[in-house]
Amino acid sequence: xxxxxxxxxxxxxxxxxxxxxxxxxxxxxxxxxxxxxxxxxxxxxxxxxxxxxxxxxxxxxxxxxxxxxxxxxxxxxxxxxxxxxxxxxxxxxxxxxxxxxxxxxxxxxxxxxxxxxxxxxxxxxxxxxxxxxxxxxxxxxxxxxxxxxxxxxxxxxxxxxxxxxxxxxxxxxxxxxxxxxxxxxxxxxxxxxxxxxxxxxxxxxxxxxxxxxxxxxxxxxxxxxxxxxxxxxxxxxxxxxxxxxxxxxxxxxxxxxxxxxxxxxxxxxxxxxxxxxxxxxxxxxxxxxxxxxxxxxxxxxxxxxxxxxxxxxxxxxxxxxxxxxxxxxxxxxxxxxxxxxxxxxxxxxxxxxxxxxxxxxxxxxxxxxxxxxxxxxxxxxxxxxxxxxxxxxxxxxxxxxxxxxxxxxxxxxxxxxxxxxxxxxxxxxxx
Amino acid sequence: xxxxxxxxxxxxxxxxxxxxxxxxxxxxxxxxxxxxxxxxxxxxxxxxxxxxxxxxxxxxxxxxxxxxxxxxxxxxxxxxxxxxxxxxxxxxxxxxxxxxxxxxxxxxxxxxxxxxxxxxxxxxxxxxxxxxxxxxxxxxxxxxxxxxxxxxxxxxxxxxxxxxxxxxxxxxxxxxxxxxxxxxxxxxxxxxxxxxxxxxxxxxxxxxxxxxxxxxxxxxxxxxxxxxxxxxxxxxxxxxxxxxxxxxxxxxxxxxxxxxxxxxxxxxxxxxxxxxxxxxxxxxxxxxxxxxxxxxxxxxxxxxxxxxxxxxxxxxxxxxxxxxxxxxxxxxxxxxxxxxxxxxxxxxxxxxxxxxxxxxxxxxxxxxxxxxxxxxxxxxxxxxxxxxxxxxxxxxxxxxxxxxxxxxxxxxxxxxxxxxxxxxxxxxxxx
Numbered sequence: 001x002x003x004x005x006x007x008x009x010x011x012x013x014x015x016x017x018x019x020x021x022x023x024x025x026x027x028x029x030x031x032x033x034x035x036x037x038x039x040x041x042x043x044x045x046x047x048x049x050x051x052x053x054x055x056x057x058x059x060x061x062x063x064x065x066x067x068x069x070x071x072x073x074x075x076x077x078x079x080x081x082x083x084x085x086x087x088x089x090x091x092x093x094x095x096x097x098x099x100x101x102x103x104x105x106x107x108x109x110x111x112x113x114x115x116x117x118x119x120x121x122x123x124x125x126x127x128x129x130x131x132x133x134x135x136x137x138x139x140x141x142x143x144x145x146x147x148x149x150x151x152x153x154x155x156x157x158x159x160x161x162x163x164x165x166x167x168x169x170x171x172x173x174x175x176x177x178x179x180x181x182x183x184x185x186x187x188x189x190x191x192x193x194x195x196x197x198x199x200x201x202x203x204x205x206x207x208x209x210x211x212x213x214x215x216x217x218x219x220x221x222x223x224x225x226x227x228x229x230x231x232x233x234x235x236x237x238x239x240x241x242x243x244x245x246x247x248x249x250x251x252x253x254x255x256x257x258x259x260x261x262x263x264x265x266x267x268x269x270x271x272x273x274x275x276x277x278x279x280x281x282x283x284x285x286x287x288x289x290x291x292x293x294x295x296x297x298x299x300x301x302x303x304x305x306x307x308x309x310x311x312x313x314x315x316x317x318x319x320x321x322x323x324x325x326x327x328x329x330x331x332x333x334x335x336x337x338x339x340x341x342x343x344x345x346x347x348x349x350x351x352x353x354x355x356x357x358x359x360x361x362x363x364x365x366x367x368x369x370x371x372x373x374x375x376x377x378x379x380x381x382x383x384x385x386x387x388x389x390x391x392x393x394x395x396x397x398x399x400x401x402x403x404x405x406x407x408x409x410x411x412x413x414x415x416x417x418x419x420x421x422x423x424x425x426x427x428x429x430x431x
Numbered sequence: 432x433x434x435x436x437x438x439x440x441x442x443x444x445x446x447x448x449x450x451x452x453x454x455x456x457x458x459x460x461x462x463x464x465x466x467x468x469x470x471x472x473x474x475x476x477x478x479x480x481x482x483x484x485x486x487x488x489x490x491x492x493x494x495x496x497x498x499x500x501x502x503x504x505x506x507x508x509x510x511x512x513x514x515x516x517x518x519x520x521x522x523x524x525x526x527x528x529x530x531x532x533x534x535x536x537x538x539x540x541x542x543x544x545x546x547x548x549x550x551x552x553x554x555x556x557x558x559x560x561x562x563x564x565x566x567x568x569x570x571x572x573x574x575x576x577x578x579x580x581x582x583x584x585x586x587x588x589x590x591x592x593x594x595x596x597x598x599x600x601x602x603x604x605x606x607x608x609x610x611x612x613x614x615x616x617x618x619x620x621x622x623x624x625x626x627x628x629x630x631x632x633x634x635x636x637x638x639x640x641x642x643x644x645x646x647x648x649x650x651x652x653x654x655x656x657x658x659x660x661x662x663x664x665x666x667x668x669x670x671x672x673x674x675x676x677x678x679x680x681x682x683x684x685x686x687x688x689x690x691x692x693x694x695x696x697x698x699x700x701x702x703x704x705x706x707x708x709x710x711x712x713x714x715x716x717x718x719x720x721x722x723x724x725x726x727x728x729x730x731x732x733x734x735x736x737x738x739x740x741x742x743x744x745x746x747x748x749x750x751x752x753x754x755x756x757x758x759x760x761x762x763x764x765x766x767x768x769x770x771x772x773x774x775x776x777x778x779x780x781x782x783x784x785x786x787x788x789x790x791x792x793x794x795x796x797x798x799x800x801x802x803x804x805x806x807x808x809x810x811x812x813x814x815x816x817x818x819x820x821x822x823x824x825x826x827x828x829x830x831x832x833x834x835x836x837x838x839x840x841x842x843x844x845x846x847x848x849x850x851x852x853x854x855x856x857x858x859x860x861x862x
């Protein structure tokens with residue numbers, strides 16, 4: 001619809017706002033089945049967002065008749081997407097209504113987070129609650145991608161087993177990787193040593209081999225920081241009203257993602273957010289990406305531990321060791337964190353000048369180090385952000401929520417696909 | 432509509448796409464007047480986007496009946512928003528139809544661009560054509576904001592006179608300034624020396640004083656690079672399909688704006704795109720913004736001319752002089768441009784890594800210098816953009832279109848507001 005596109009930028013925003021985000025019942029021009037599919041999703045999402053709501057409450061919110069809402073709710077009950085909680089609620093008028101909520105069994109999402117030093121899987125139910133969570137600490141560097149994905153598939157198969165025991169049937173799996181991901185392929189993940197890896201195909205194959213009798217699970221993929229930022233949006237700071245933020249994830253390297261007005265900015269090719277490769281010093285040390293002086297050479301986990309003289313072969317305890325040293329006031333450790341904070345602050349101030357977010361969330365290993373990094377980061381932001389907003393309000397720099405991990409975000413994407421078209425899930429599940 | 436917001440990011444995009452951008456007739460739930468207003472805009476925008484189209488063609492595109500379209504077209508003809516071109520067109524079936532196009536008289540927009548070394552005004556008609564264009568070269572530094580705005584209002588009044596002679600009646604004026612603009616105020620424009628200037632009020636007052644007998648023109652305001660980027664989107668590279676780009680405007684300082692999928696990214700507070708204040712060297716020279724080592728200290732017009740030893744008090748001829756020297760192979764001039772290109776390339780590679788655009792457009796004075804800047808910029812982008820896309824395709828770095836200036840973009844915003852709600856314009860104009 002090229003004609004429509006022109007209107008998104010400026011003037012259309014006002015009139016268009018009521019139409020956006022799929023939150024309006026479709027008109028009579030769409031065919032009846034499309035309308036019903038759309039409205040099924042609308043009602044289900046209304047229950048999801050409200051937490052608890054009556055049929056009358058839904059009718060008021062979405063602007064459909066009570067009869068139409070009742071018929072849609074019947075179908076959602078039959079499919080098992082919503083349940084009656086047993087409670088009743090008396091609204092402003094009329095009889096008390098039965099309270100509805102989304103089902104805690106049935107549809108779910110499986111998220112898989114493959115990082116350099118761990119693999120994590122998470123199963124999230126329709127309400128967004130994480131019902132299964134498994135983490136395996138393991139060094140994935142120098143290991144064949146197919147082996148790493150087989151390892152991840154084994155963990156996923158175990159999680160699917162636990163999910164099944166709880167009556168959950170994931171609609172799909174989404175694999176997050178710290179690298180450039182597009183079209184089902186990891187274009188490159190320098191810290192894993194991956195180049196052009198068909199991550200979706202390899203993972204699906206490995207998982208199918210472990211579950212020969214089951215139907216294959218649809219597999220999608222994403223960048224790890226994107227998935228973590230979505231988790232932050234849906235389950236972390238976003239639930240407190242932070243709708244525009246820069247998410248920076250300290251890992252072996254540094255991942256990043258941009259969320260603006262509740263939407264993840266993926267960029268034209270899906271590669272946005274790579275703050276780890278913003279230049280800090282054009283003549284600096286060579287980065288695994290091939291360029292020189294990238295931020296992650298100064299403030300990534302590997303760089304931090306090396307500067308502090310901590311053995312990087314055992315890197316997860318390494319961060320704990322750096323934290324312990326900082327806690328007992330070790331001057332060298334404090335200097336390393338101060339220096340990394342300064343470089344991080346310089347790069348972040350550029351990103352804030354470009355993107356103008358409400359907040360910067362420090363995730364990954366930075367969560368454990370934030371108290372020593374934050375003063376230097378704050379100082380650079382206050383000094384360098386041209387709007388001055390960042391000198392007025394130091395609470396803009398925040399530790400990421402522990403609830404906002406990449407596996408949960410990836411699982412959340414699968415769940416949201418179910419909520420966006422419950423009929424499609426029901427058809428596939430043969431209901 | 433907080434419930435709906437959650438859906439914009441991920442899963443909702445698919446189903447939501449048909450609903451976005453205000454391009455669908457409203458359903459029966461909206462009240463009748465709202466529906467008619469909306470559909471009037473829909474039909475008008477369809478004529479605008481098509482250039483020439485019959486009533487039958489409109490009906491096919493928007494999914495309304497021919498009778499409904501005819502009634503809406505009658506009203507648009509009566510209001511003077513569209514005209515019958517006199518041509519007929521035979522479609523695939525039925526009688527030949529009369530060809531409609533947007534009117535070249537009546538509604539228009541006035542754009543005003545206040546820069547450090549010039550003021551420009553532009554009147555754009557409903558079709559997007561610039562019908563009046565006036566530029567005054569003048570040094571606005573060290574001059575009271577109210578004086579600068581009075582100067583701009585005089586130029587605007589002259590442009591409004593010429594517009595009236597052509598039968599054009601601008602619906603409003605939009606003033607673009609190279610600084611941080613929000614809520615009708617220029618928060619700061621360091622290169623103009625402005626701080627907290629109520630630009631809309633001052634300009635409206637000055638213009639009203641010059642046109643005492645006329646009704647006051649509504650005045651809005653924007654950042655200059657934002658306005659130029661919108662002009663690039665609507666009248667320049669955007670018309671050739673470049674929908675995601677970073678716009679960098681070389682002026683006394685450096686302005687910037689981000690367009691993603693045909694939408695300008697304004698950021699959470701309206702301050703996005705400030706690439707001029709991305710850090711190139713944390714310990715570098717002091718910038719007018721108060722920080723050190725900002726890009727504009729290395730690659731802004733003032734920095735370029737100073738490095739080349741060209742008198743910066745006569746800055747517009749200064750750029751022409753730098754260009755002349757480069758053309759005749761002056762080693763010092765070439766070295767200055769090469770160095771600035773390198774710094775620009777380093778900062779741009781960070782922005783590209785963060786934002787992943789399809790293209791970078793070099794605007795402002797960079798348009799005249801692009802052949803000497805581009806090799807170094809390209810080299811840094813090829814080396815530092817982590818996706819590798821920028822080493823594969825050197826055509827991603829482009830000179831901005833000469834059609835894409837800030838005054839025209841600002842005027843275009845006003846025109847698009849008319850197109851988004853023609854009934855509101857007609858009511859104000861007393862039709």
